[in-house]
Amino acid sequence: MVVITITPLQIVVVLFALFALSRVIFRLKESNITKKEAFFWSLVWIALIIVVFLPGVAGFIAGILGIGRAIDVVVYAAIIVLFYLIFRIYVRLEKIDHEITTIVRKIAIRKRK
Amino acid sequence: MKLSIIIPAYNEEATISHVLRGLKSKGYKNIVVVDDGSIDKTPHIAKKEGVKLHSHIINRGLGGALGTGIEAALLENPDIIVTLDADGQHDPKDIKKLIKPIIRGEADVVIGSRMLNPRGMPFSKRVANKIGNFITWLLFGVYISDSQSGLRAFSKNAAQKINIKTNGMEVSSEILKEAKRNNLKIKEVPIKTIYTKYSIKKGQKWWHGFKVLGKLVLRKLMR
Numbered sequence: 001m002v003v004i005t006i007t008p009l010q011i012v013v014v015l016f017a018l019f020a021l022s023r024v025i026f027r028l029k030e031s032n033i034t035k036k037e038a039f040f041w042s043l044v045w046i047a048l049i050i051v052v053f054l055p056g057v058a059g060f061i062a063g064i065l066g067i068g069r070a071i072d073v074v075v076y077a078a079i080i081v082l083f084y085l086i087f088r089i090y091v092r093l094e095k096i097d098h099e100i101t102t103i104v105r106k107i108a109i110r111k112r113k
Numbered sequence: 114m115k116l117s118i119i120i121p122a123y124n125e126e127a128t129i130s131h132v133l134r135g136l137k138s139k140g141y142k143n144i145v146v147v148d149d150g151s152i153d154k155t156p157h158i159a160k161k162e163g164v165k166l167h168s169h170i171i172n173r174g175l176g177g178a179l180g181t182g183i184e185a186a187l188l189e190n191p192d193i194i195v196t197l198d199a200d201g202q203h204d205p206k207d208i209k210k211l212i213k214p215i216i217r218g219e220a221d222v223v224i225g226s227r228m229l230n231p232r233g234m235p236f237s238k239r240v241a242n243k244i245g246n247f248i249t250w251l252l253f254g255v256y257i258s259d260s261q262s263g264l265r266a267f268s269k270n271a272a273q274k275i276n277i278k279t280n281g282m283e284v285s286s287e288i289l290k291e292a293k294r295n296n297l298k299i300k301e302v303p304i305k306t307i308y309t310k311y312s313i314k315k316g317q318k319w320w321h322g323f324k325v326l327g328k329l330v331l332r333k334l335m336r
Contacts, residue, residue, distance in 0.1 A: 090331065101177040101280055108147070108167040108181050109188075 013052045021045045044081065114216065116143060117191035118208070119182030121175055122199035123149040126158055129199050133162040136197075139205045145186050146199075149178040155199075176284030180277040187272055194272045198263035207304040211266045220300035221271040222292045224257055225264030229303035245286070248326055252333050253290040257301060261285045264304055271297050279332070283325045 021042060028038040051058050051074060059070035067073055118141055122129055129146070136144060144164040148156040150172035159166045167185050169178065179196060186194050193212050197203050207225055214220040227234060228242060242261060249260040265288070267275065275291040277284060292299050 094332075097280055098278060100171075101173050101180070104150075104169045104171060104173055104177065105181045105184065108169050109185050112165055112167060112185075 010052050014049055017045045017048045017052075114193065115189075115191045116141065116208075116212065117186040117189065117194045118144045119147065119179065119186055119194060119196045120144065120164075120199050121147045121149055121178035121182060121196070122151065122155050122159065123172060123175075123178070124151045124153045124155060125199040126151075126153040126155050128201040129155055130158045130162060132197070132199055132201050132203075133159065133164060135205045137162070139208070141205065141208065143189070143191065145182050147178040147182040147185070149173060149175075174281040174284075176277055176279040176281055176287065179284055179288075183267075183272050183275070183277070187269070190269070192269055194267045194269070196263060196265045196267075201309065202307050203264045204305045204307060207264065207302075208266075210302050210304070211264065214300045214302070215266055215268045219298070221268045221297035222275075222288070222299045223266040224259060224262050224289075224299065224301050225266075225304035226257070226259035226262060226301040227304060227306040228258040229301065230305070234306065234308065245325070248329065249286040249289055252329055253286065253293060255289040255293050255299065257289060257299065259301070260289060262304075271295070279328065281325065281328065283328045283332075286325075286329055 024033070024038050024041045024045065027033045028035065033041075055070060058073045062068070062070045062073045065073065067076070118136060120129075120132065125132075133144065133146075146156075146159040146164045146166050148159060148166060148168040150169045156166060156168050165185070167181055169181065182196065183194060193215055195208055195211060197205075197208075203225070211223050211225050214223050228239075234242075242259060246257060246260045250256040261282075262285070271292065274295040274297065275288055277287060277291070279287045289299065
């Protein structure tokens with residue numbers, strides 16, 4: 001029989017992940033985000049819950065990838081996800097920036113002084 | 114031969130009227146000023162000088178202003194479009210030299226280079242300029258002795274083909290990239306630069322180059 005001891009940290013992290021997950025579902029219902037985005041974020045939060053309760057999972061992945069410590073897998077994954085998100089935000093910002101210019105330009109050309 | 118002169122201007126009340134009068138005294142009448150959301154008297158002064166004024170309701174940067182200028186100028190079907198800085202660093206006499214290769218059919222895009230005769234250019238600016246040229250060459254494969262020059266001439270055909278997407282100072286490199294993409298002939302002619310305390314102060318700071326570099330590299334990665 002496996003005895004799982006739950007630390008306060010685990011409870012806090014899981015509560016946070018569940019809260020985040022509920023926000024994802026809520027935002028999907030309000031159609032503020034696309035299904036694809038909701039899927040991505042659900043995956044992130046569910047993965048977090050799994051890793052918190054079953055640290056063995058991270059250890060298992062660490063073994064496959066040849067990374068020494070289980071915690072390192074989590075940290076590396078988090079960094080990769082963060083970089084990816086920053087890049088997406090950057091692309092998005094560039095697009096919005098360009099769209100603003102298009103609007104400003106249209107107005108400027110229409111109104112010659 | 115119909116010529117259209119575009120002047121992007123952002124808070125240039127100190128110099129704009131001098132620049133516009135200089136152009137008019139040389140007989141250039143078809144002037145388009147793009148006021149890039151200035152918060153000073155720039156649009157007011159430009160209007161008083163009787164130019165075609167297009168105002169951005171908010172500041173968008175050099176690329177945004179040049180794009181608007183070219184689009185506005187093209188509406189009147191000019192043969193040649195010239196861009197010129199509003200800070201007074203360019204000599205209106207150079208316009209003749211600049212458009213000659215286009216009239217002769219030797220080039221589609223002409224860049225007025227300050228570096229073919231760099232006397233009077235501060236050392237730090239010369240170094241920054243060289244770095245800008247190198248990066249433009251590295252990313253887009255176009256080597257120009259003054260890739261960041263604001264004095265340029267385009268044939269109508271070139272102006273129609275060049276698609277400006279960037280908003281900021283990186284537009285200078287983007288124009289060269291676009292010229293190359295469309296197989297346009299690029300030529301450089303030496304120009305005189307009038308360096309005053311004002312134009313040096315208004316000019317690009319050296320660290321500005323890093324921002325431009327970052328944007329250009331990211332743009333390259335995204336495409």
